[in-house]
Amino acid sequence: MxxxxxxxxxxxxxxxxxxxxxxxxxxxxxxxxxxxxxxxxxxxGADQFTQDIPAQRALDDIDEEFETSIGGSATSAQLIVTDGNVLSRSTLIRVLETQDRLESRSTLRVRSTSSHADAIAQRLDPSAETPGERRDAVAAATPSELRAAIADADAAGAVAPQVSVDYNPTAQQAGATIVGITYDLPDAATTARVTELQTQSVGVVDSVPGNEAGENAILFGDGILQSEITALLTDTAIIVFPAALLLILGFLVFAYRxxxxxxxxxxxxxxxxxxxxxxxxxxxxxxxxxxxxxxxxxxxxxxxxxxxxxxxxxxxxxxxxxxxxxxxxxxxxxxxxxxxxxxxxxxxxxxxxxxxxxxxxxxxxxxxxxxxxxxxxxxxxxxxxxxxxxxxxxxxPIPEFGTTxxxxxxxxxxxxxxxxxxxxxxxxxxxxxxxxxxxxxxxxxxxxxxxxxxEEAFFPDEDRLETYSNLPEPLAPTDYTFLRVLTLFEEEFERSFVGSVTLYVDQSVRDDDALELIDRTTRNPPDTFETTDERRADATSVVTVIEDRAERDPEFAALVDRNDRLGTGVPDRNVDEVYDALLDSPARGQARGYLAADRGSARIDYAIRPGVDNSEAVADVRELAERTPLEAVPTGDLVVNxxxxxxxxxxxxxxxxxxxxxxxxxxxxxxxxxxxxxxxxxxxxxxxxxxxxxxxxxxxxxxxxxxxxxxxxxxxxxxxxxxxxxxxxxxxxxxxxxxxxxxxxxxxxxxxxxxxxxxxxxxxxxxxxxxxxxxxxxxxxxxxxxxxxxxxxxxxxxxxxxxxxxxxxxxxxxxxxxxxxxxxxxxxxxxx
Structure with a gap:
């Protein structure tokens, strides 16, 4: 045996x-x-599958080192405000009032907020340090003073990046804006803690007169996303399990009899x-x-x-x-x-x-x-x-039923x-x-x-959600905020999880040739990259921020010319002096999006041609990273995916x-x-x-x-x-x-x-x-x-x-x- x-x-x-x-x-x-x-x-969520990927680590470094991010830090959030005109006095006051209440509520642990309204108010009253003081400055300004402040902020590049693509600088109108919110929490803070603070923030946003949380003022962050995806799992279970149980019971009756x-x-x-x-x-x-x-x-x-x-x-x-x-x-x-x-x-x-x-x-x-x-x-x-x-x-005497x-x-x-x-x-x-x-x-x-x-692959089918919304409780699914946010990002701000790739320059950019090397990465671009009239890649970096500022500020342009020995329009000596002047100018916010605070790293974003196959674009940015003498890591959501x-x-x-x-x-x-x-x-x-x-x-x-x-x-x-x-x-x-x-x-x-x-x-x-x-x-x-x-x-x-x-x-x-x-x-x- x-x-x-x-x-x-x-x-x-x-x-x-x-x-x-x-x-x-x-x-x-x-x-x-x-x-x-x-x-x-x-x-x-998708974060489960991106761990230990070099491109994701670079993306995390960007979120930590720069003032604008790609993936979105777990300890930050965005408030999307929509209105007939977010540059009107009433909406500017509403935005600043919202910022003031968020920063004033100590239990929320909000470290800072930022918006286009900040930039406009600072031009009205440079001494205004808090959102409340800036709100008062906007409220007290005359119509002509407010128009001049908006024009000045726009000239400094502080308006267009934060409002929707329907922005008309001449009419000074835009339909939506994004308010940035940063929490005073370590990056290792638990998801539950982040979710708790962001959920409490929604209540504060809703308390501001004129705000309707989830409608014209939508707060969105990693904590809320994670909580909604968890709710999505629950909704799926509520719908699927009863249906599965009924079908299984029906066929078990047939099988066992x-x-x-x-x-x-x-x-x-x-x-x-x-x-x-x-x-x-x-x-x-x-x-x-x-x-x-x-x-x-x-x-x-x-x-x-x-x-x-x-x-x-x-x-x-x-x-x-x-x-x-x-x-x-x-x-x-x-x-x-x-x-x-x-x-x-x-x-x-x-x-x-x-x-x-x-x-x-x-x-x-x-x-x-x-x-x-x-x-x-x-x-x-x-x-x-x-x-x-x-x-x-x-x-x-128990009767027998089907026994064959x-x-x-x-x-x-x-x-x-x-x-x-x-x-x-x-x-x-x-x-x-x-x-x-x-x-x-x-x-x-x-x-x-x-x-x-x-990330979208983890989101529900909107048509199916609409159908299921007619079901009685508890079968009717949750009203998911992130679906509306995705639509706003893509339609109002032309932002999505793809459409661009990034080079993360993981080295000091204080050497004389640093800016020249960054500029060279935009020359002779691959076919998958968008190009400018000069046959260069349609890219954004600290170099393009310097160029934009030089066009608006003659004094800064002269500084660039003095330090441009090759005559390319790009400083190739005393770059620290150029950085200092740039960061002391109204373009500081833009510069900090592409230059780390310690100047030990930089970032270059490349726009991708519409309709280009994702794998081809990623292959090209990877080749570019290998070809450049810079220590560069290709990243961005497209590369991570x-x-x-x-x-x-x-x-x-x-x-x-x-x-x-x-x-x-x-x-x-x-x-x-x-x-x-x-x-x-x-x-x-x-x-x-x-x-x-x-x-x-x-x-x-x-x-x-x-x-x-x-x-x-x-x-x-x-x-x-x-x-x-x-x-x-x-x-x-x-x-x-x-x-x-x-x-x-x-x-x-x-x-x-x-x-x-x-x-x-x-x-x-x-x-x-x-x-x-x-x-x-x-x-x-x-x-x-x-x-x-x-x-x-x-x-x-x-x-x-x-x-x-x-x-x-x-x-x-x-x-x-x-x-x-x-x-x-x-x-x-x-x-x-």
């Missing part, structure tokens, strides 16, 4: 002889798991999820976007295991066996199959541990642990509960399921060839699948290869050990390859891009595919070993296992596919892919495996890898 046989015998004894003790132990562990729930935290059996199955499902949640809490793994998909996956595997146990048990009971004998026969066969499925699925999931993204590593770890818990619950607890309940049924196995006898389902076996008798070679070609074609077609990563995509593609391929190799080796060794034939393990892999090929092809066909959230689907699809084929092949091998012919073994397998596979497929496809209702597009796509993966795995097991077995049986012996007359003779000898 092998170690596997001894393990199964021990489980058999526990399940059939001491079921009450088994149930008590599992309930005790569940109580312990409840203690871990309190330790669960949340983590959401017995309320008591279904109740046992549901308790087992809930126990698996509870153990997994508890594990997350104890392991301090935060609940993120990626982990939402773990639980439908566990439901899929748990439902599959539960239906197989009950269906096979009913088969044996239908043959006249008693409760204990029927359950022993059931677990004797299925525990090994479950073990194979679990280990191969764990390989597919654990392969994500090599991912460069922490959320994907967490996904692999949590899902792998959850699958192991599912094996324990459904392989031990559910059989024990079934034995205990059925023994009570025999003693008490799915697909058995001459049922309609049984006849439909037999199509694959019928085809294996008519044209097995054609079936195998057709499906192999389909899988290969799908895989080849799928090599062109798009990859995508951006492309770096994530590069890692994403490599990670998905690496995980897929790792999962396939580990699964192939394990199955071959397992069947060689258990059955003496490694070829049975290889038979399991062919349908899996077809499943993966069809799934990749479907991604491109349905325009579903590869993203950080669905990247694990390729490796997970191996585990899902093996789940279905292992059940089929393992049952076939058992029947074949018992002395049946290939055709007879296939008949018995499809009649018994085929029904369980069908019930499992219907339940899991609908349970996973319900993620299509999610308001987050990434989760919606992942649900669709998981459902397709299960469907393809099922179809391959029902249609391809019978023909594959027949073809292998016919031609495998010629190369010494057949199903084996030796195996048949060996089983016959054992029977004698």
């Amino acid at each position: 092998t170690a596997a046989d001894r393990f199964v015998e021990r489980v058999d004894a526990l399940v059939t002889e001491r079921p009450a003790a088994v149930i008590a132990v599992f309930l005790l562990v569940s109580v312990v798991a409840v203690g871990g729930l309190a330790g669960i935290t949340t983590s959401a 017995d309320p008591i059996d279904m109740a046992i199955g549901l308790v087992a499902l809930l126990m698996s999820l509870l153990w997994t949640f508890g594990f997350m809490g104890y392991a301090r793994i935060p609940f993120s976007d990626s982990l939402i998909t773990v639980f439908p996956l566990l439901l899929a595997v748990g439902i599959d295991f539960g239906i197989h146990i009950v269906n096979r048990y009913r088969e044996e009971r239908g043959e006249g066996l008693g409760i204990a004998a029927a359950m022993r026969t059931t677990t004797d066969q299925l525990l090994i199959a479950f073990l194979l499925v679990t280990i191969t699925t764990v390989f597919g999931l654990a392969s994500n541990v090599v991912s460069p993204f922490e959320p994907n590593r967490d996904f692999g770890l949590v899902a792998a642990a959850g699958i192991v818990f599912t094996l324990a619950v459904f392989g031990v607890f559910l059989p024990a509960a079934k034995v205990l309940v059925d023994r009570r049924r025999e003693r008490l 196995a799915l697909g058995s006898g001459g049922s309609r389902l049984g006849r439909v399921l037999h199509v694959g076996v019928d085809l294996s008798r008519v044209a097995p070679v054609a079936v195998v060839a057709l499906l192999l070609v389909a899988g290969a074609a799908g895989g080849a077609y799928g090599t062109g699948v798009n990859t995508e990563f951006s 492309e770096a994530v995509i590069d890692r994403l593609t490599a990670s998905a391929i690496r995980s897929l290869i790792a999962a396939f190799v580990l699964t192939a080796v394990f199955l071959a060794l397992s069947y060689a050990y258990l059955e003496g034939k490694a070829v049975y393990g290889l038979l399991n892999l062919v349908p899996v390859l077809v499943t993966v090929g069809l799934l990749v092809g479907s991604m491109r066909l349905f325009s579903i891009p590869l993203t950080p959230i669905n990247a694990p689907i390729l490796s997970v699809s191996i585990g899902l595919g093996v789940d279905y084929t292992v059940h089929f092949v393992h049952r076939f091998v058992d029947e074949f070993k018992a002395g049946l012919s290939v055709d007879e073994a296939l008949d018995v397998t499809i009649a018994g296992t085929g029904g369980a596979l069908t019930g499992s497929m219907l339940t899991t496809v609908c349970g996973l596919g319900v993620l299509w209702l999610a308001v987050i597009p990434l989760l919606r796509d992942f649900g669709v892919l998981l459902a397709l993966g299960v469907l393809y795995a099922y179809l391959c097991s029902i249609l391809l495996v019978p023909s594959l077995v027949v073809v292998w049986g016919r031609y495998g012996d010629r190369v010494g890898l057949g199903l084996g007359d030796g195996l048949r003779a060996e089983s016959a000898d054992r029977a004698d």
